[in-house]
Amino acid sequence: MAHVTDTDPVLRALAHPLRLRMLSLMWPGPLSAAELARELDVSHALASQHLRRLDAVGLVELAEQRTRRGGRERRYRTVRGTPLSDRHEGAPMLAETMAHTLRERAGRRLEASEGVTVDAELWVDPRIWQDVRRRLTELAVELHDAAQPAHAPGTIPLGVSMMAFPLQDTAPADPPGTA
Template sequence: MSAAELARELDISHALASQHLRRLDAAGLVELAEERTRRGGRERRYRTVHGSPLSDRSEATPLLAETLAHALRERAGRRVDGSEGVTVDAELWVDPGIWQDVRRRLAELAAELHDAARPPRTPGTMPVGISVMAFPVEETTQARPGSGSGTT
């Protein structure tokens, strides 16, 4: 999105959207996707960076989890009644090789969906929500109900 598109989508000022995009760009979380001339001016369109440092740094995990939880609550409230989806929440014990394969495939699927994304409200598209956070967890000394059983 461009700063103007982002401002319209979030109902904020163009200046604020532009400032946020500059900061996200400086942090390596978005990148310039396209620059074009529009109405006599220069429009810069940005996209998020796949596998950005924030998404893979363990010290950022609690903050990222809180952000995802907030986004998920908001999006879940807008879910289309009766629509198909996939919901998974699990803490499982699996072979390390299986974990590596599944982690790779999840990353590939997320990248595929991300690459297919178009600007909001593009004719012929539909909005979808996706939140994925999968990682190894430390073993606890106490068993919790429903954890580790391999079924959820």
Template sequence: MSDTDPVLRALAHPLRLRMLTLLWPGPMSAAELARELDISHALASQHLRRLDAVGLVELVEERMRRGGRERRYRTVHGSPLSDQTEGAPLLAETLAHTLRQRAARRAPHSAGVTVDAELWLDPETWDAARQRLADLAADLHEAARPPRTPGTVPIGLSMMAFRMRDEPSETRSEAELT
């Protein structure tokens, strides 16, 4: 994995992916992230440094707090997640991990949307649908508020939609499947 793009490597860790989500609506410190994620301050700082090193977060505020300096970061908007093609399997694994965690936290009897599809579409339909999905994600991110803001509810959203290669999938015989 040493040849893997450093941005992709940073994105491919579930905690860092969650941090980016939490930092999207506004800045947070490592201490605030640690409390929200139920991890140590040291671990939150380590992951935050990694995100900062590859340019996925930016320092927006530095202030004195309890005799020390508190640094607050936010996600750099325009995340490159959608542009990762070589690392798609790695990102899919991270998203799957995150989705499993979020699904376990689903509110009982709450409305949601679940979709799994492998579809054949004409290119124009796909381009229009992809743009609508990107716009929807942008709208939701724009409406996001910091964690636990009064009057808000936590929402889980994991989405990966992409064009696949046009090649037949390998089929296995019935004997191999049993």
């Protein structure tokens, strides 16, 4: 596995739970560092630092500048099609960040709410995998396209974390009982 310093800068930027949340919040529309800081309950300086990191690797883009309280407010949005999937190198690092995010979200799960939880290691026909992968991608796009700004009237917050990928076959060299 590549060392963190050798890892793609985009993956290093994605490997922080706060930055993943920022990308989600900026998906439906642009936000400033101050707006992100309020939503995430962090300092303006910390939100700005993470926003600069996302901007430096091209995961967000400047959407608008406006005058606010005598200064210029820059509002950024998530670049559509940002690469969270199909990345082999750095996948364990991204999985660790997603696991952290999942633990935090699971603690905020609405009591007695409906959800879907799946954990599986399965063997399937490659054609089935390709079809399921396509449908999972379509569902992720559908959810992202339906996303609205945080706290928009008539919306509910959702937690969605997903990684699905083929595994290396780690079968033992000799079948059990033949050694």
